[in-house]
Amino acid sequence: MWLYILKRALQGIITVWFIATATFFAMHNVPGDPLTNDRAMTETTRANLESKYGLDQPITTQYLIFLRNLSRGDFGISFVQENREVNDIIREHFPVSAILGVLAVVFAAIGGVLFGALTALYRNRLPDYLIMFLVILGISVPSFVVAALGQLSLVSLNTLMGFTVLPVAGWGTVMHMLVPALVLGLSTMAYLTRLMRSSMLEVTSSDYVRTAKSKGVPPTRIFTRHQLRNAILPVVTVLGPAIAAITTGGFVVELVFAIPGLGRYFVEAVQQLDYTVIMGTTVFYGAFLVFMVILVDVVYGFIDPRVRLDL
Amino acid sequence: MTAGKENVDSGIPLLTVENLQVEFDTYGGTVQAVRGVSFSVDQRQTLAIVGESGCGKSVTVQSIMGLIPTPPGRITAGSARLRGHETLGRSTVGGKQIRGAEIGMIFQDPMTSLNPTMTIGDQIAEPLQVHRGYSASDAFTEAIRLIELCKIPEAAKRARQYPFEFSGGMLQRAMIAMVLSCKPSVLIADEPTTALDVTIQAQILDLMQELQKETGMAIILITHDLGVVARMADEVAVMYAGKVVEYGSADDVFYHSAHPYTVGLKEAMPMNDPARQHVLKPIDGSPPDLFAPPAGCGYCPRCPYAMQICSERQPQGHNLHGHHFASCWLHHAKSGRKPETIFFKDAR
Numbered sequence: 001m002w003l004y005i006l007k008r009a010l011q012g013i014i015t016v017w018f019i020a021t022a023t024f025f026a027m028h029n030v031p032g033d034p035l036t037n038d039r040a041m042t043e044t045t046r047a048n049l050e051s052k053y054g055l056d057q058p059i060t061t062q063y064l065i066f067l068r069n070l071s072r073g074d075f076g077i078s079f080v081q082e083n084r085e086v087n088d089i090i091r092e093h094f095p096v097s098a099i100l101g102v103l104a105v106v107f108a109a110i111g112g113v114l115f116g117a118l119t120a121l122y123r124n125r126l127p128d129y130l131i132m133f134l135v136i137l138g139i140s141v142p143s144f145v146v147a148a149l150g151q152l153s154l155v156s157l158n159t160l161m162g163f164t165v166l167p168v169a170g171w172g173t174v175m176h177m178l179v180p181a182l183v184l185g186l187s188t189m190a191y192l193t194r195l196m197r198s199s200m201l202e203v204t205s206s207d208y209v210r211t212a213k214s215k216g217v218p219p220t221r222i223f224t225r226h227q228l229r230n231a232i233l234p235v236v237t238v239l240g241p242a243i244a245a246i247t248t249g250g251f252v253v254e255l256v257f258a259i260p261g262l263g264r265y266f267v268e269a270v271q272q273l274d275y276t277v278i279m280g281t282t283v284f285y286g287a288f289l290v291f292m293v294i295l296v297d298v299v300y301g302f303i304d305p306r307v308r309l310d311l
Numbered sequence: 312m313t314a315g316k317e318n319v320d321s322g323i324p325l326l327t328v329e330n331l332q333v334e335f336d337t338y339g340g341t342v343q344a345v346r347g348v349s350f351s352v353d354q355r356q357t358l359a360i361v362g363e364s365g366c367g368k369s370v371t372v373q374s375i376m377g378l379i380p381t382p383p384g385r386i387t388a389g390s391a392r393l394r395g396h397e398t399l400g401r402s403t404v405g406g407k408q409i410r411g412a413e414i415g416m417i418f419q420d421p422m423t424s425l426n427p428t429m430t431i432g433d434q435i436a437e438p439l440q441v442h443r444g445y446s447a448s449d450a451f452t453e454a455i456r457l458i459e460l461c462k463i464p465e466a467a468k469r470a471r472q473y474p475f476e477f478s479g480g481m482l483q484r485a486m487i488a489m490v491l492s493c494k495p496s497v498l499i500a501d502e503p504t505t506a507l508d509v510t511i512q513a514q515i516l517d518l519m520q521e522l523q524k525e526t527g528m529a530i531i532l533i534t535h536d537l538g539v540v541a542r543m544a545d546e547v548a549v550m551y552a553g554k555v556v557e558y559g560s561a562d563d564v565f566y567h568s569a570h571p572y573t574v575g576l577k578e579a580m581p582m583n584d585p586a587r588q589h590v591l592k593p594i595d596g597s598p599p600d601l602f603a604p605p606a607g608c609g610y611c612p613r614c615p616y617a618m619q620i621c622s623e624r625q626p627q628g629h630n631l632h633g634h635h636f637a638s639c640w641l642h643h644a645k646s647g648r649k650p651e652t653i654f655f656k657d658a659r
Contacts, residue, residue, distance in 0.1 A: 207423040212416075214376055215409025215489065216402075217440045225437075229428045304428060305473040 012290040019286035075280030080272050086280035097261035104185035111189040116196020128129035138190030147256040150183045168256040180257045188242045200231040203288040236300050323395050324351040325529050326497050331389035333374050340602045346371045346553035357530040359540040362550035368533045372499045412442040415490030419502040421482035425474040432470030435489040442493045457488040480511035537580045549573050552598050552609030559635030569637035571614045617638045
């Protein structure tokens with residue numbers, strides 16, 4: 001097991017290096033640079049700044065410097081927001097995004113498994129049709145629409161009740177988190193519901209469930225002991241990529257609900273060609289996702305004994 | 312050991328199935344999968360149900376167990392009585408669960424019939440927890456004993472393993488251990504050796520016979536392997552197109568075959584006997600469409616001895632001697648034929 005984790009960690013480091021390299025060269029091939037803006041700048045100032053940031057060096061040298069700093073966990077200072085270290089930006093804003101993302105994933109996973117199992121149990125009956133209709137909606141409607149609608153319904157709810165049931169925007173308490181996390185996790189929940197439904201149906205008609213029935217095991221016990229654990233496997237498999245989708249897709253929801261997450265910096269940095277912030281946030285997100293995928297795979301081993309021993 | 316001992320003197324058979332009829336609703340219409348099947352089996356007896364794929368063997372036994380999904384399945388007529396108590400549509404008989412406690416079942420493919428994410432020991436222990444109220448640890452200890460009983464070496468270690476760590480033969484042993492845990496009075500084995508290779512087949516069959524001697528349970532063995540039938544069965548029911556066409560003791564059915572289909576099956580069986588130049592003779596044609604069962608005998612289009620009446624009216628059952636029974640017009644007094652001269656007296 002430990003050997004497996006070590007192996008996956010090494011693979012992960014290579015993946016992160018690859019992400020960093022690709023981002024680095026992609027950004028440097030975009031026309032313009034962070035110092036090109038409206039402010040008047042003399043040639044001397046420009047040359048000074050360029051030498052300060054090492055932008056006058058050949059790109060290979062810049063790359064090596066970047067790698068050296070990266071290995072120390074130092075992403076440098078933002079070009080645009082002066083005197084702000086990229087590490088500070090991440091440290092300040094990532095926890096917000098992470099809490100939101102994790103909450104959304106938890107919503108999505110619990111909801112997906114629950115609704116998926118429900119639709120399978122009530123196959124071709126009213127609850128199934130109802131939930132599957134909502135699932136199609138959840139998959140098709142983009143998150144900014146859902147976010148806006150969610151906010152609108154919060155406003156209506158608060159006016160109707162005459163006091164603030166749940167805050168419409170902002171960040172701070174658990175109350176602030178609920179609706180944004182739900183909105184963020186909605187499409188993933190819909191996707192997981194479909195996956196869980198089909199996997200549950202497959203398990204229900206499997207030979208070993210028939211065996212369990214022939215043993216006289218009561219239906220509830222068949223469900224918990226035989227069906228759920230086997231049906232959940234495909235859901236766990238896609239949970240890694242789902243976490244990726246949720247954390248990177250958080251930007252829109254963060255914007256709509258005025259949540260001070262990392263997503264805003266991630267996007268603004270690209271618009272302003274803020275090299276260090278782009279590199280920092282991208283590599284950080286990349287590393288985070290790689291970590292989550294490894295975590296999911298390790299957890300998978302605990303659920304499916306066949307994977308556990310194949311390592 | 313304990314199974315069915317109250318039944319010894321009562322005179323009624325342990326399990327009696329009468330005129331069982333099962334239908335399935337499908338997109339193509341209603342399939343009459345089982346069209347009036349009757350048989351009975353007593354304790355310490357082995358009944359083999361023989362027939363080709365789709366003749367209703369499995370549906371028959373799954374109906375007794377209540378394993379037919381309804382819908383699309385439907386039991387339209389008939390009864391199945393365990394010690395005189397009706398089991399169809401019921402989950403308990405005399406306070407005991409039918410499934411698992413009274414009747415145990417093992418299946419064709421042991422590789423897929425066990426839960427891949429649960430240890431073998433836990434799966435064997437489960438019926439004990441469900442039916443006997445054992446605690447989890449007591450049930451597991453008992454499971455290890457059962458695994459030993461079924462001749463799996465290193466039982467304690469094997470109990471903690473998962474199905475993918477077992478071979479097919481070992482899995483089938485584990486299945487048998489699981490079914491035996493609550494000492495059922497009837498064991499239904501639905502093609503238990505079809506997925507296994509021949510040497511393992513023999514071991515599994517031996518194990519079943521040995522356990523039958525020990526526990527006195529009745530075995531209903533579903534198979535299309537006549538070799539297995541000859542080795543195991545006391546009684547044989549030959550099924551064709553949802554009906555029992557011949558029924559009797561193994562000797563009667565093998566050596567005094569009284570239905571053309573049984574004869575056809577025997578001729579289609581390979582034999583390891585160089586002395587006899589036996590050419591395999593397949594039965595031409597295919598079974599009738601059970602969406603619209605024929606008015607006459609289902610075997611009529613494939614039968615070399617078919618007469619006019621065979622395609623028009625259902626043959627009646629004829630008791631030949633003892634309880635050897637065949638459902639064929641050739642045995643009717645007016646057929647003008649002597650079945651003994653038609654069928655081989657001894658095909659083996």
